[in-house]
Amino acid sequence: MKKLKLEDVAALAGVSKTTVSRVINRRGSLSQKTIDKVEAAMAQLNYHPNVIAQQLHTQRTNLIGILVPSVANPFFGELTMYLEDALFQRGYKVLISDALNQTAKEERYLSQLMGHQVDGLIIATHNNKLEEYQHANLPIVAIDRFLRADIPVVASDNYAGAKLATEALIQRGCQHIIHTYTTNPSNWHDNQREKAFQAVMADHHLPAITYTTAFDCPPAERTARFERLFDEHPAVDGIFASNDLDAARLLSLARARGYRVPADLQIIGYDGAQATQELVPELATIIQPIEQMATYAVKLLADRMAGKFTPTSTVLPVNLKTGQTLKTLP
Numbered sequence: 303m304k305k306l307k308l309e310d311v312a313a314l315a316g317v318s319k320t321t322v323s324r325v326i327n328r329r330g331s332l333s334q335k336t337i338d339k340v341e342a343a344m345a346q347l348n349y350h351p352n353v354i355a356q357q358l359h360t361q362r363t364n365l366i367g368i369l370v371p372s373v374a375n376p377f378f379g380e381l382t383m384y385l386e387d388a389l390f391q392r393g394y395k396v397l398i399s400d401a402l403n404q405t406a407k408e409e410r411y412l413s414q415l416m417g418h419q420v421d422g423l424i425i426a427t428h429n430n431k432l433e434e435y436q437h438a439n440l441p442i443v444a445i446d447r448f449l450r451a452d453i454p455v456v457a458s459d460n461y462a463g464a465k466l467a468t469e470a471l472i473q474r475g476c477q478h479i480i481h482t483y484t485t486n487p488s489n490w491h492d493n494q495r496e497k498a499f500q501a502v503m504a505d506h507h508l509p510a511i512t513y514t515t516a517f518d519c520p521p522a523e524r525t526a527r528f529e530r531l532f533d534e535h536p537a538v539d540g541i542f543a544s545n546d547l548d549a550a551r552l553l554s555l556a557r558a559r560g561y562r563v564p565a566d567l568q569i570i571g572y573d574g575a576q577a578t579q580e581l582v583p584e585l586a587t588i589i590q591p592i593e594q595m596a597t598y599a600v601k602l603l604a605d606r607m608a609g610k611f612t613p614t615s616t617v618l619p620v621n622l623k624t625g626q627t628l629k630t631l632p
């Protein structure tokens with residue numbers, strides 16, 4: 303059987319070999335009509351580009367590594383989905399690694415990704431700093447995490463989000479408010495939520511009570527910690543949880559203990575991933591712009607790979623979603 307070549311596709315599509323190559327690599331500006339013509343010709347001929355030959359020729363793999371703590375967390379699952387899609391639109395393939403609080407796993411993945419000669423990395427893990435990032439000399443973009451002064455960070459406005467959440471509880475009459483959050487030594491951005499909570503509570507001369515858990519705290523231990531919260535503070539009338547999974551857990555524990563939500567206790571979460579909004583539609587939360595964070599991170603990475611200037615820090619706005627776990631304002 304005759305081996306198919308780039309020129310066969312070009313001849314059938316009625317374009318040049320360069321155009322076929324640009325469509326395959328999604329390089330340069332291409333009209334949708336040209337893309338469709340070339341892809342139809344490739345499909346008709348059952349032509350599959352030789353990836354290895356392309357890589358040798360271009361010295362690029364078109365592979366991007368994404369490191370997240372865990373795709374099982376709805377925030378990171380949704381973030382990964384949007385990152386993958388935005389990269390796909392630009393013609394990249396992705397390698398995804400889960401490295402939930404396992405520095406050794408992150409280190410191993412990082413070295414494997416470098417070994418696969420990825421063209422760039424998007425890092426959203428929460429582990430302690432790895433020395434490797436200090437020496438990595440490929441384009442990197444971080445999400446919610448500071449890695450190195452010249453590595454751009456994309457985050458949402460954690461301080462403003464936590465301020466909105468705390469003020470929403472105070473405006474609705476809460477006096478005994480507790481903030482639950484995950485300790486995060488490597489995540490300056492997330493830690494802004496706790497700072498904002500303290501500041502707003504101080505402004506209103508209210509005690510700022512916090513309950514912390516480790517980011518990788520096992521579910522049973524997390525539940526036990528929250529049970530203790532209710533044992534130690536039976537008069538709690540407001541909870542600001544730093545993520546929606548904790549907010550949902552606290553909501554069901556509170557209901558099981560007989561609290562009427564929102565009459566006795568008001569709860570607000572954080573993140574606003576689509577899955578949690580569908581599963582717990584009554585939950586008030588702070589919505590992070592997950593899609594924009596992902597598409598902007600991909601744009602920054604593409605700019606970095608093209609040697610363009612990129613800002614070192616980008617903070618995107620958040621929104622308050624009121625729900626039945628908050629009282630209605632008069």
Ligand code: RIB
Pocket residue numbers: 375377378446489492544545546572573
């Ligand atoms: O639920 C996961 C949390 O960790 C999110 O709030 C996100 O901002 C990340 O830091």
